[in-house]
Amino acid sequence: MNDSKKHIVLKTESLSIGYQTKKDKTVVAENINFELGKGELIGLIGANGIGKSTLLKTITKSQKSLGGTIYVNGKSLDKVSNMTLAKEMSVVLTENVSQTNLSVYELIALGRQPYTNWIGTLSSEDELKTTAAIEAIQITDLMHKKCFELSDGQLQKVMLARALAQDTDIIVLDEPTTHLDLYHKVSVLKLLQKLAKETQKTILFSTHEINVTLSLCDKVIVMKEAVTHFGSPQQLIEEKAFDDLFPEDLVVFDSKTSSFQIK
Amino acid sequence: MIPLKDVVQTLLGEESIKESWQYIIVNYRIPKAIVAILVGAGLGVSGLLMQTLFRNPLAGPYVLGLSSGASLGVAIVILGASLFGGILGQFLVTKWSLIIASSGGSFLVLLAVIIVSSRVKDTMAILIIGLMFASVTAALVSVLSYFSTAEELQRYIFWSFGSLGNLTWDELTILFVAFIIGIGLTIYSIKSLNVLLLGDNYAQSLGLNIKKHRFVLILATSILAGSITAFVGPIAFVGLAVPHLTKLFFDTSNHRVLVPAVILSGSILLLLCDSISQLPMSEFTLPINAVTSLFGAPVVIWLLVRKKKLFV
Numbered sequence: 001m002n003d004s005k006k007h008i009v010l011k012t013e014s015l016s017i018g019y020q021t022k023k024d025k026t027v028v029a030e031n032i033n034f035e036l037g038k039g040e041l042i043g044l045i046g047a048n049g050i051g052k053s054t055l056l057k058t059i060t061k062s063q064k065s066l067g068g069t070i071y072v073n074g075k076s077l078d079k080v081s082n083m084t085l086a087k088e089m090s091v092v093l094t095e096n097v098s099q100t101n102l103s104v105y106e107l108i109a110l111g112r113q114p115y116t117n118w119i120g121t122l123s124s125e126d127e128l129k130t131t132a133a134i135e136a137i138q139i140t141d142l143m144h145k146k147c148f149e150l151s152d153g154q155l156q157k158v159m160l161a162r163a164l165a166q167d168t169d170i171i172v173l174d175e176p177t178t179h180l181d182l183y184h185k186v187s188v189l190k191l192l193q194k195l196a197k198e199t200q201k202t203i204l205f206s207t208h209e210i211n212v213t214l215s216l217c218d219k220v221i222v223m224k225e226a227v228t229h230f231g232s233p234q235q236l237i238e239e240k241a242f243d244d245l246f247p248e249d250l251v252v253f254d255s256k257t258s259s260f261q262i263k
Numbered sequence: 264m265i266p267l268k269d270v271v272q273t274l275l276g277e278e279s280i281k282e283s284w285q286y287i288i289v290n291y292r293i294p295k296a297i298v299a300i301l302v303g304a305g306l307g308v309s310g311l312l313m314q315t316l317f318r319n320p321l322a323g324p325y326v327l328g329l330s331s332g333a334s335l336g337v338a339i340v341i342l343g344a345s346l347f348g349g350i351l352g353q354f355l356v357t358k359w360s361l362i363i364a365s366s367g368g369s370f371l372v373l374l375a376v377i378i379v380s381s382r383v384k385d386t387m388a389i390l391i392i393g394l395m396f397a398s399v400t401a402a403l404v405s406v407l408s409y410f411s412t413a414e415e416l417q418r419y420i421f422w423s424f425g426s427l428g429n430l431t432w433d434e435l436t437i438l439f440v441a442f443i444i445g446i447g448l449t450i451y452s453i454k455s456l457n458v459l460l461l462g463d464n465y466a467q468s469l470g471l472n473i474k475k476h477r478f479v480l481i482l483a484t485s486i487l488a489g490s491i492t493a494f495v496g497p498i499a500f501v502g503l504a505v506p507h508l509t510k511l512f513f514d515t516s517n518h519r520v521l522v523p524a525v526i527l528s529g530s531i532l533l534l535l536c537d538s539i540s541q542l543p544m545s546e547f548t549l550p551i552n553a554v555t556s557l558f559g560a561p562v563v564i565w566l567l568v569r570k571k572k573l574f575v
Contacts, residue, residue, distance in 0.1 A: 062464055086470030093464055099318065100460045101516040101574040113458050113469045120454035120519065148574075166469070 008074075009169050009202040010036040010059070010089075015068035017051060017058045027066060028054045034221055034230040038169070039200040041193050043213035046223030047246055052206040055223065056174050059204075060091050073169060086114040090166035092159045092173040098148045104158050105143050108133055111165030133165035136195065153184040157191070164195070171195075173205035185209055189216055210242070211259040233258070291428065294435050296534065298427045301442045302491050302498060303533025304526040307505030308449055309487040311525050314506055315456050315518070316480050317390050318575050323502040324488035327376060327389075327481075328396030329369045330499075333492040334423065335400040336368025337361055341419045342404075342411040361422065362434075362493045369489030372396055377481060386463065386477075424550030425496035427537055434494060441490035448483035449522060452476060456518040460575060500556045504563050505529040510574055511566050532559070 016030035028051035036042055046052050057063040059070060061077055070077040072088055080088070090111065097107070111133070112126040122130070134140055137157050142150065150158060156176055163171045173192070177185040189209065193216045196203045207213055213220060214233040222229040222241045229241040236242065242253040242260075251260045265284045272278075273288045306324060313322035324330055340360055379392050408416055430438070455476040458466045467473055488502065509525045510516065536558060540549040 060468060062467055081470075082467060082472060083470035086468060089468070091465070091468040093462075093468075095462045095464060097461050097465070099575050101510060101514065102460065103515075106515075106517055107461075110458055110461065110469065113454065113471075116454070118451070118454060120457060 007038045008035045009038050009072070010034075010204070011071040012059075013069045013071070015058070015070060016066045017054050017063075018066050019054075020064070020066060025066060029223060029228055030067070032068070032221075032228045034219075036170075036202050036204060036219065038202060039196055040202055040218040041196040041216065042202070042204045042219045042221060043217040044204060044206040044221045044223070045208075045210055045213060045245070046206075050223045050225065052223060053174060055221075056091075056172055056204075056206055060089060060172055061085055083114060086166070086168075088168050089170040089172060090163035090168040092156075092163050092171070092176055094174050094178065097159070098150070098155060100147055102147050103143075104139070104145050104147060104150070105130065105134070107147055107158060108162045108165050111162040111167075114166065129167055130165045133161045136164060136199070137161040137191065152179045153181075153188070156180065156184075156188055160188075160191070164199075168201070170202045170204065173203070175206050175208075177207055177209055186212055189213070192216075210245075214258045290432075294430050294432060295428045295537065297435060298430050298438070298495060299533040299537045300530040301438055302427060302495055303501060303505065303529035303531070305442050305445060305487040305491050305529070306498060306501040307509070307525040307529030307532075308446065308522065309484040310502030310504075311506040311509075311518075311521060312449060312452075312456070312480050312484050313502075314575055315459055316477060317386050318460070318462060319387075319390060320507070320575055321503070322390060324484060324492075325397070325497075325499065325502060327393040327484065327488075328372045328400065329485055329488045330492050330497040331397040331400035332368040332370075332372030333365035333489065334368065334497055335403055336364035336366075336371075337422055338404040338407050338419055340364040341422065342407040342415050344415060365493040366489055368400075369485060369492060372400075373481070373485035373489065376485075377478065422496050423552070425498045425552040427495055427533075427551055428548075430494060438490055438494050441486055445483045445487035445490075446526070448479055448486070452479055452483065453518045453522055456480075456522075457516075460516055496552070498555060499552055500559050501529065501533065504555075504559045505532060507563055508532070508566065516574055 012032050012034055015032040016027055017032065018028040019026045032055065044052050044055065054063065058065045061082070072080060072085065077085075109122055109126065109130045112122060112130060113120065115126060116122060134143055137160055139154070139157050139161060142154055142158065147155065147158070160173070160176070176188055176192070180188065189207075189212050192203050192205060195201060214237070217233060219231065220233050220236055222236060222245065224245060229236055229239065231239070237255050237258055245253065246260070249263070251262055254261050265287065269280055269284055270288060273285050310323040313324065313327060314320055316322070375396065376389065376393060379389060383389060383392075408419065455466070455471055458469050458471055459476070463473055491498070505528055506521070506525055509521060509528045512528070513520055513524050515521065533555070536551060536554045539558060540551050540554040542549060
């Protein structure tokens with residue numbers, strides 16, 4: 001099929017992740033293969049401690065892989081410098097930034113760092129991109145507030161706007177919906193879906209919201225102890241990828257409603 | 264007291280009425296004022312750098328152990344003089360040996376910190392290691408003081424009071440060069456400082472070379488704090504308080520504002536403290552270290568109680 005031959009932005013080949021010290025090597029997961037296309041929204045699902053964060057850290061180059069290759073826009077991640085990567089991939093992390101006394105605008109403008117001069121002066125293009133990001137996330141009313149005045153949901157949107165201002169092909173989010181109530185969870189994920197469609201960015205996020213993820217995402221990565229699945233939600237449900245996601249004594253996957261039910 | 268008119272005349276380069284007044288102004292008061300500016304600005308900036316680098320409002324040159332390293336160097340020279348004895352002991356207690364010892368002390372601690380920071384990825388760990396350095400040196404100093412004579416102890420305590428005076432123009436030039444290098448490195452780092460506010464991981468995702476910039480920041484701090492401590496003694500409090508006062512007054516964490524603002528408010532604060540320590544209308548001079556803490560601490564407490572939040 002021709003239209004499935006979309007431009008591949010992020011790709012892994014038999015990637016194995018984990019931690020390496022001088023003495024030994026702890027493999028968290030291996031043989032991870034996926035291809036993320038332009039404009040796709042991808043959810044990363046797995047039980048606590050299965051290695052979702054490790055995978056995201058490896059993809060964003062803040063941790064070394066144990067084997068295999070990651071390609072960003074066709075280039076091997078090992079050969080891409082931090083500076084070049086910063087123009088191709090932005091991140092939203094779980095770290096707390098509310099300890100700073102920056103205004104929302106200043107924080108979002110920090111996303112322009114890879115493009116600014118040695119002392120960080122914003123050019124008119126930088127200001128334009130910053131404003132555009134603020135408008136895309138619809139947080140114009142927060143623009144002049146201080147970061148520490150924001151609620152968790154607002155802060156999450158601000159951090160997303162910062163990633164958007166960085167103007168990269170890929171945005172990686174580590175659990176963007178934790179600490180949020182159901183309404184704000186859905187609103188953040190809906191926003192991600194809209195951004196992926198409208199800006200043609202590839203957006204990869206890890207989450208525990210299986211239900212919402214299955215109904216919104218183009219592709220899903222499911223991490224389990226033995227194997228890592230990758231495919232469209234429909235495909236994965238047919239493959240019964242979710243059935244053994246959790247130990248089966250408490251919850252079971254119901255493929256009709258594509259959600260987990262308590263036994 | 265020197266009348267104001269004569270002070271102005273001397274500053275303008277005219278002949279003063281009394282030669283001794285002119286001597287005091289040119290060789291004592293002016294250098295002292297310049298030292299106050301360099302010390303206030305330099306310690307303030309080094310505190311600011313540490314607070315941002317460690318993302319911790321409690322960080323400062325003291326916490327990294329730099330001042331402790333300097334103190335240990337000086338303690339060895341002064342308190343250990345009798346151990347070396349004779350001519351060598353006499354030589355050791357000259358003024359230059361104090362400066363060399365304290366620079367050496369802070370430099371050694373700096374080296375240790377840099378070696379540790381290249382191995383440890385976690386900035387919090389470096390902070391704790393700095394605190395450990397401080398306790399070890401403090402312990403060594405108390406061991407040394409236990410075995411030293413009353414006279415030596417007095418000398419050491421006088422050094423630890425801190426003094427902005429006693430610097431010749433030559434010494435001032437050296438301090439000034441160190442100051443310019445430290446501030447230059449800081450200005451070079453302004454962009455990375457802002458992104459470090461978000462933490463190491465975000466900074467790296469924005470293309471920052473963390474190791475390199477962390478090294479530059481620690482180097483700048485050590486040059487500033489090390490040279491200042493060497494020449495004027497361990498001046499407490501300024502490195503911690505000035506950045507906080509500035510952050511509260513200017514209400515921002517943006518280093519493009521903070522760096523010049525800290526330089527300005529640090530200079531003003533220390534000039535003020537120096538004027539107070541001169542005790543106008545009296546012939547006494549209070550130790551500068553006591554003045555900075557006595558007058559600075561209540562101000563910071565008052566501001567914090569009012570604003571209720573401490574920012575990095």
